[in-house]
Amino acid sequence: MAEARQAATFRLDLGQGTPGRRWWNPALKEVGSAGLRSWRRSLAQCRDDILSGACPAGPASGLFLFAAIQGSRFMQLDPSLGLVDWMKASLPDCARWLPGFQGALAATIFAGGLWTALLLTLHVVLRLLLRYQGWLSEPRGTLSLPTRSWLALVRIFSGRRPTLYTYQRSLPCLPLPSTAGTVAKYLESVRPLLSDEDFQALSSQAQMFLHTEAPQLQALLGLKAWWAANYVSDWWAEYVYLRSRSPLLGNSNFYILDFLSVAPTPLQAARAGNAVYAMMRFREQLGRGEVEPATLLGMRPLCSAQYRQMFNTTRIPGVSGDRLYHVRDGCSRHVAVLHRGRFFCLRTHGGPGGRLLSPRVLEQQLQHILDDPAPARPAEEHLAALTAAPRSAADRSTQAPLEVVEGAAFVICLEEAPGPSGTSPELDERARSVLVGTGHSRWFDKSLNLVVFASGRMGLNVEHSWADTPVPSHMWEAVLAAECFELGYAADGHCRGTPDPTVGPPERLLWTVPEEVAVSLPLALREAQALARDTDCHILPFTHFGRGFTRRCHTPGSSFVQLALQLARFRDQGGFCLTYEACVTRSFHEGRTETIRPCTVEACAFVRAMEDPRLTDAQRLTLFRVAAEKHWTLCRAALTGEGVDRHLFCLYLVSQLLCLPSPFLTQVRAERWKLSTSQSPKHQPQLFDPANHPDYVCCGGGFGPADDDGYGVSYIFMGESTVTFHISCRVSSPDTDSRRFGQHIQDAMLDVAALFGLGTGPSTRARSGEAAREGKDSVRASRGPEPQQAPSAPHEPEH
Template identity: 55%
Template sequence: MAEAHQAVGFQFTVRPDGVDFKLSQEVIKNIYLSGVTAWKKKAIQFKRCGYFESFICFYVVIDKGGVLHFLSRDSLLSYHGWIFESHGKMSTSTKVWLCLVKMFSGRRPLLYSFQASLPRLPVPSVDDTIHRYLESVRPLLDNEQYNKMELLASDFKENKAAQLQRCLILKSWWATNYVSDWWEEYIYLRGRSPIMVNSNFYIMDLLYVTPTHRQAARAGNVVHAMLQYRRKLERGELAPLRALGTVPMCSTQMERMFNTTRIPGIETDFVQHLTDRKHLVVFHKGRFFQVWLYTGGRHLLPSELETQFQRILNDTSEPQPGELKLAALTAGYRYIQTKNTLKKQVISLDAIESAAFFLTLDDEPQGYDPAKTNSLDSYAKSLLHGKCYDRWFDKSFTLISYPNGKMGVNVEHSWADAPIVGHMWEYILATDCFHLGYTEEGHCKGDVNKNLPHPTRLQWQIPNECQNVIETSYLSAKQIADDVDFHGYLFAEFGKGLIKKCRTSPDAFIQLALQLAQFRDQHVFCLTYESSMTRMFRDGRTETVRSCTSEAVAFVRAMEDAGATNAQRLALFRKAAEKHQNMYRLAMTGSGIDRHLFCLYIVSKYLGVDSPFLTKVLSEPWKLSTSQTPQQQLNLVDINKFPKYVCGGGGFGPVADDGYGVSYIIVGENLITFHISSKFSSPDTDSYRFGQHIQKAMLDIQALFKPENDKTAQNAKYVHLENGKKHI
């Protein structure tokens, strides 16, 4: 979600000195280590889950001529032709392929059953990548600027690209994924700026339903559901992640969901993942408590967890000196020097960093309330940054519990992307509401065990100089948080159902609406980032879809041209939507632009090769960063039968100082939620204003699909958005 901020703002800090031979040794060494890491992962997975790369797994198939062929499962899953076919028009070859995939998937495959058979992410050709790149920037540059960019690209392709490309191909042969380890290290872990707002993202609770208004009870059920999920995850008992319910996707990111912390370092952080952790750390009113999650060899029951959390809520002790804002260290600039001064607190600090996850029992109610203006905005900002000292931003995720029973999650981004956490969150909400449940009084079901040992206060002796650093970190984090201009609203005029009747992709529809809204807001077009996934490949993460295309620009200009007819606009819309869909498909199947260029840039730095073209590409600002949060990955709840049990989605902070971050979630057939962020300090942006532009753009595009004599769209009264005007 928030990766675009790091993608344009990272600094390459590993550039070895010396002659070319030594530089070449350095890149070969790095590629070698990438492969070693990948093979270590395989060994660990085999030890834990009992699967490993199978070189002899194959199937016999017969072609039309009656010739026998050996088809490995790897090659079977390498077929991506289905994704380029029109919806509802599946070819015979794709039907046969789907039958083979289903046939050899087994009746009840485990989470990691397909992991060893997923194909490797292919390295695109330099010619294709540069061609697509130049095509993507053409609508954003004038003729002189574009000609200069063409010259830079041509010089790079002729003089430097071949050497860099060979290194990437070598890495793709040796490592399981030529992008992911460098992406994690250089985009996330080497960043020295605050991860609060700039990198971490959030996910909301159910919009319309609060199962219980008792804070301790809700936390008890949710934590218990998380422990159930963790156990299934560790045993590989969850169903494999699949596209279309059939095509396997990579599950590697899920391995580090629990027992994981981002540990600060001098030049780079690292992700510490431990085996089964048996405790949780809870923050409440400036105090840290350790809560054991097991008793007698089993998980604590929801009622037992409720008892423990209620004991913490009832505790009236005061924070120790320096304890109140200690977590602000994780909100500000990376804090390795300060952490070194806390070595005497190794037991307490280790308790936090080794915990299964971090829980905050907040003391201010939040949540969406239609009767309260700005309630969604306040809720989102609380999840995104809170008070800047009441979330441990370095934990894989911080679970946040509010006094009115609402919940939410703040997620550290380096270890995984939003769909992975969304998968877990869907399981939690469904288990909480439909399996565990509550008593009539709102308590967790089950007997209350009052003999459990009380939660333990973590002890701190924080030196004065460290307290000063904590305060400095807090003030810098607060400045960032106060600058976040957030607006969230629920678009209920229509949803996926109507868009599909228009015979177009819902994602393309929304992306073109965002382009129209952006132009109306800023009066110029800008480089636009949409996150796509590459998890059909082993260890895949994301790729960028550059949504501001020449076709999209032509459509937007027609919408703003009073002389254009609706028929002309609709034709341009369909052309732009098809272009967007094709780009999305290319990104998903390993033929994107930005990850390839990013890795070429990394190799160039290792080799000491200066490339004005790559430097220019990697420094381009993404003034509009967008992401769709997936919904109904598990299909545990029928939202047609239970329309109130829908999640509000999630969002992230502003990517550029003078740009917008937009996350959207398509909820069922009739609702789309938008999460918009920008900065108050920018005189050019206003999140509420941009939300109005999005709403009008959505309705204006919808009107194109109506008969000309239907004046409904022209006379429609826009629903009142739930935010006030921008205040600085």
């Protein structure tokens, strides 16, 4: 996904040193500080969770236990078996003037100790229960007796109403795989991309690594895995995201759209008003922990740590690295609005008690901005380009407008309806506009940019360092459902309710641009606009079938699509490539993502069979089953922390910290991911009804390509009969074309479905073969024959 590009291009510069003499600096220092940060963060979150009642045994249970102990003493019962009397006798006799004080104090201490022991017991039991992974190996739709018993115990020990953070303290730590297992899986993943000679040379290099550098690197990494909550996530966020100097535009940020073909209202201010209200209300629910916990496949609770930085968060640029700046909810009661290069501060709370303004009043405020004819001031119109250009520290001389933007809950971008660019239809142009804008129409440093067009359509641009796609997608689904089915709109398209004439217009932010910033702004603008023009997006709504059909084929939907993508890419480029597929590891504490490598030996055999006219459909179907089973095996390994890429990433990082260069890890880092893929999640299918409201289903989102000569592909299953693909590539690349690749994907999906008797017939197969030959010929004519890809020259990735 988008992080695939970030991981492929990250560089670590720690200076030079003598191998072996810097074991403590900076290697052990980095491991030690990572552990301290982890424990400090864990203790702070534990305190917050207890106060908010997010733990299975919250403050209410503690008060109940205290009242029960005191009541039993009043009834001359002793549930403590003499402990309270012993503690009473041990307390200093300093309260003779207050009868019963010592007894009450002893009972309070006993109740507190009992409640703490209960809390720790619940956490330990939950942590042991959540280590169970047997359900992943069971067929979908059937649960064994051990799994049913496990689910029942998890529900019992989770309390009556688990909240978003109930499981947070009980999630197990990410396991550290063995280096031998990781290297073996890596070699298996690159086997179909290498010649026999290249593979033999890489295998020899891998064996040398296992016997020389690996033991020392693994030992230090094992120390971190024991000391910190997660041995990957903090380094992943720091070195892949925050230390990257690449532009966020088209490289890191990603987008999510609303619906494919409808808008609940054509009024821009009304759509924005309902969306802002729903998002701010979701923020309040997050603060109270009232959001339903996210689960994996409806069974396994997932880590919720990323939700804490969803709102009020900004990525602050620095010289060598960025940092995340987060404001507490109570100190951020406004949003920043960007319209025609002008910035406004819109207060979201007001009136008695400082309550959240109604959607109709928010619409009224936004309409003030749309109706304001004042132009942008000099240099102000293009100021946001500084967040889109390559990362560098800017002048932060206590400017009030900058503080307002960085302290806002999120940014609203009020846009004109995107017009067609070249041959791009409106849907494609809307996706491209939400992702990159004009280069100066998004504040890319902000965690969330809500983009609302004049047509009433909208989308979300998300900064990637604070979270991965499932977290903002979870929020976005809740916002769309609340906006359409709960808040609704009046018959004239306005938000329901009445305007409030006592509420003043939003405050216009007036910038004073320092001279050095004004001088660098034109260069930043040119770079941002060039990147924006070079990004191409295409949305393919595949309506022939969806998850319902793949379920009848007894094949996981992701495996079906991934094999179709391998077939499509082979037809488009005439060869195979290293493929990146994102997979969540949030079943572990502070987990983020892992990489699945779906271009396997089995997948390549299936693709070649599809292109071999001598084979029958029965033979192709057999190979498809084998390849799909292999893909699901890789999914299970990634979900359980037994993937390849994050372990190799950390080993490489440790080797750099130790000044212990490894030729094998350097070779791994040289890989290029020419196909980066991801499945957009749907956490809350109960919020939408595709059968009765087929148009009102979130159509997912996408991201830029991980390689300048490659594709980025995201897909989402919309109900039972539709899969929507989001495809991106670089306009400047002579090898790629997002619409051509979309046609190959559609043909590949139909051809694979024909193996199961969907009835596409030989015509689709013939058309696919003809298009494949045309695609191969055009690509080869433009760049010559494609060599076998090998991990031999610099790169690596994810989203």
